[in-house]
Amino acid sequence: MSQSQAEVELLDRNDPLGPKREAFRIPEGLIYLDGNSLGVLPRAVPARLERVIQQEWGTDLIRSWNLHGWMELPLKVGAKIARLIGAQPDEVVAADSTSINVFKTLLAALRLRPERRVIVSDLDNFPTDLYIAQGVNALLDGKYELRWVHKEGLEAAIDDSVAVVMLTEVDYRSGYRYDMRRITELTHQHGALSLWDLAHSAGAFPVDLNDCGVDFAVGCGYKYLNGGPGAPAFVFVARRHQAAAFPFLSGWMGHQAPFAFLPEYVAAEDIRRLTVGTPSVLGMSALDTALEVFDQVDMAVLREKSLRLTDLFIEQMEPLCSAYGFQLMTPRAHERRGSQVAYAHPEGYAIMQALIASGVIGDFRAPNILRFGFTPLYLRYAEVLEAVRRLEDVMRNQKWQEPRFQVREKVT
Numbered sequence: 566m567s568q569s570q571a572e573v574e575l576l577d578r579n580d581p582l583g584p585k586r587e588a589f590r591i592p593e594g595l596i597y598l599d600g601n602s603l604g605v606l607p608r609a610v611p612a613r614l615e616r617v618i619q620q621e622w623g624t625d626l627i628r629s630w631n632l633h634g635w636m637e638l639p640l641k642v643g644a645k646i647a648r649l650i651g652a653q654p655d656e657v658v659a660a661d662s663t664s665i666n667v668f669k670t671l672l673a674a675l676r677l678r679p680e681r682r683v684i685v686s687d688l689d690n691f692p693t694d695l696y697i698a699q700g701v702n703a704l705l706d707g708k709y710e711l712r713w714v715h716k717e718g719l720e721a722a723i724d725d726s727v728a729v730v731m732l733t734e735v736d737y738r739s740g741y742r743y744d745m746r747r748i749t750e751l752t753h754q755h756g757a758l759s760l761w762d763l764a765h766s767a768g769a770f771p772v773d774l775n776d777c778g779v780d781f782a783v784g785c786g787y788k789y790l791n792g793g794p795g796a797p798a799f800v801f802v803a804r805r806h807q808a809a810a811f812p813f814l815s816g817w818m819g820h821q822a823p824f825a826f827l828p829e830y831v832a833a834e835d836i837r838r839l840t841v842g843t844p845s846v847l848g849m850s851a852l853d854t855a856l857e858v859f860d861q862v863d864m865a866v867l868r869e870k871s872l873r874l875t876d877l878f879i880e881q882m883e884p885l886c887s888a889y890g891f892q893l894m895t896p897r898a899h900e901r902r903g904s905q906v907a908y909a910h911p912e913g914y915a916i917m918q919a920l921i922a923s924g925v926i927g928d929f930r931a932p933n934i935l936r937f938g939f940t941p942l943y944l945r946y947a948e949v950l951e952a953v954r955r956l957e958d959v960m961r962n963q964k965w966q967e968p969r970f971q972v973r974e975k976v977t
């Protein structure tokens with residue numbers, strides 16, 4: 566092994582993000598490599614929720630919409646996320662789930678290219694994105710060609726018949742990261758619009774939506790943003806499209822004047838038109854406080870640490886790859902990598918269960934992928950070393966062969 570315990574401990578001591586770990590509650594002894602699926606609990610969140618429940622809900626009740634700014638939460642939270650993804654504060658709003666936000670933005674984008682009939686995406690895109698597009702197509706009488714292609718064929722699939730190119734920046738299985746700037750430019754050269762899913766990008770590394778000229782984007786609140794299970798998602802619409810992007814989920818919260826209670830729908834002129842109904846105040850409040858951990862965090866520094874963590878993991882895993890047949894699925898090139906590392910292994914499910922039992926939490930994605938997420942705000946380099954050590958133990962002692970690790974749970 567080329568990096569010794571002493572070396573990683575030195576890396577941890579000199580880590581500019583090291584003190585951030587204190588902002589999170591991390592169970593003692595647990596090595597958590599799943600912050601890409603559900604981020605850990607920021608320490609400030611329980612007190613905020615306690616206040617929202619006891620004071621705002623319990624005592625101030627309906628007055629809290631004004632008194633405690635409940636109504637403004639979606640925009641306030643959106644503005645905090647905007648800084649992390651290279652958007653203006655008035656281009657992002659927190660709302661609904663990622664799936665629903667894909668529905669809203671895809672439909673709005675298609676209407677901006679009414680003469681075109683093709684939606685391009687990646688066959689390996691997260692299923693909900695593909696499923697939502699199928700529902701949108703059914704709603705529009707099936708008149709669209711859903712051009713799902715492999716990554717190698719993506720650029721060739723974009724031509725002048727395409728309305729929308731809909732991609733997830735980082736592949737949820739392999740951790741492959743698209744070149745957002747290049748694909749967005751190519752999309753625009755053909756007169757189409759871009760819709761990026763930032764589920765595995767927001768909070769994981771710097772994203773530059775406006776610099777890349779992106780039209781629409783969506784993303785999750787509960788992954789790298791640590792907003793808690795089922796946290797509100799977010800939606801980005803570039804300012805230049807806001808007045809024209811029609812919100813087909815035309816609910817009262819997206820109306821120009823919700824409390825005028827008019828019978829006719831008139832969309833708000835700004836990003837608020839992407840909201841639909843009453844915001845989930847508890848979830849919004851948790852996400853609002855969770856985002857404070859990013860205050861003063863330089864996303865370039867965060868990215869540097871993320872790459873060092875994933876490099877270290879890949880390097881430490883090399884002997885296990887040759888000894889036990891793990892196959893690296895994640896690109897080695899830094900610019901093509903998100904903040905996760907994935908390995909294929911035919912016994913992937915049982916191995917992951919055995920590893921979790923040893924106190925290292927990653928996850929499994931069908932058909933055979935072991936997935937490890939690296940969250941630079943709270944992970945230590947020494948934990949990377951220890952995680953590989955425990956995986957080595959699982960393999961050397963064939964712990965994964967125990968029958969209890971073969972049983973498939975509902976959530977993997």
Ligand SMILES: *Cc1c(COP(=O)(O)O)cnc(C)c1O
Nearest residue numbers: 662663664691693733737762764
């Ligand atoms: C996690 C994830 C989602 C989740 O969508 P929900 O509506 O929150 O369930 C969507 N898209 C991608 C790419 C994801 O990784």
